[in-house]
Amino acid sequence: MERKIVFTKLDLAKYPFLEEASKYVGRLGFNIRDLEMMDPVLNRAEDRLKSALIGIRKEKSEILIEEVEIFSFPVAVIMAVATENPIVKRRFADYEAKRIVEYLKEEDPRKLIEIARRFGWRIKFSEEKNYGFALHFVDYLKNTINFNESKWKLVNRTLVKGEVLLTKSDVVRLLEEEARRYIESKLNVDLETKLPENLAKRINELRELISKEKAKFKLEEFPSEIINEAFPPCIKRLYDNVLAGRRVSHMGRFTLTAFLLNVGFKPEEVVNLFSSVSDFNERLTRYQVEHIAGSRGSRTKYISPKCSTLKTHRLCIDEGRICGRIKHPLTYYRRMVRRLQKRRERRESE
DSSP, X not given: OOOOOOOOHHHHHHOTTSHHHHHHHHHTTOOGGGGGGOHHHHHHHHHHHHHHHHTOOOOXXXXXXXXXXHHHHHHHHHHHHHHTOHHHHHHHHHHHHHHXXXXXXXXXXXXXXXXXXXXXXXXXXXXXXXOOEEEEHHHHHHHHTTOOSGGGSGGGSOEETTEXXXXXXXXXXXXXXXXXXXXXXXXXXXXXXXXXXHHHHHHHHHHHHHHHTHHHHHTTOOOSSOOGGGOOHHHHHHHHHHHTTOOOOHHHHHHHHHHHHHHTOOHHHHHHHHTTSTTOOHHHHHHHHHHHHTSSTTOOOOOOOOHHHHHXXXXXXXXXXXXXXXXXXXXXXXXHHHHHHHHHHHHHHO
């Protein structure tokens, strides 16, 4: 008989998607008006949002103040919604999901299964060698539908009696998607109440931060679907060279990696792309890709160099004449995506 798993207050601080976390807040009669007297909660909520915006992740080694952490999540959600900015919402959801992953990686396997079951997963321990978990294939497919890496395709997984065998890292990766969807659902609401003055003031400060970073955020406005046809000539050449296994300069690799990560590629997909290059070193490549993605080192997510820099390093095609006056590869991509989408809409309406 399985021993009942009990979630502690620390668990509620780490995993805001748990039903117990919402009930805990409800039991204490939390009211938005109470925020006038809750500066520690407001400070932490604001810290969560600012960290999401500037790409800094809270280290799991930091001591959590449980009460503050539990209450600051719903407050941060309110603040994100109040900015009325989709990029803020997307960054916050990503930041929180990544933060949760750091805790899940070190979680007790029994508790990991209980967390997964809270999302409705049909999951259990597996005794198969090299695997720790078995997940019903329907639940597996539901959570991998947006994964592009070949390793996640069902035909490439070990399937036993309708269950997909998974490692702990596999389970954590799938739970990351569940956590992100949960947070995104919380952000997809309309505020119908007047906010306290001190909270409104902090939200205005966030809007000012967003305004200062407007150019940077503008580059993030891409569709979830990756459209290779919209790649600028310089990126297309770098992409094709890597795909063909040809060696690419250090600047070329950085440019391609940063570009792909910003248009929607996952770090694992970029690592797999570079695996065809003759001097491929998986450990080094993974470190560099994750550093550029903002999950290592300074925790800053990089964007690809602007066109003038690419010209200096002789990575620009035909001195940019093909691209006109565009000054950044991501700007080219965004404009081409819009153009291609309009063409598609016209064809469908004919």
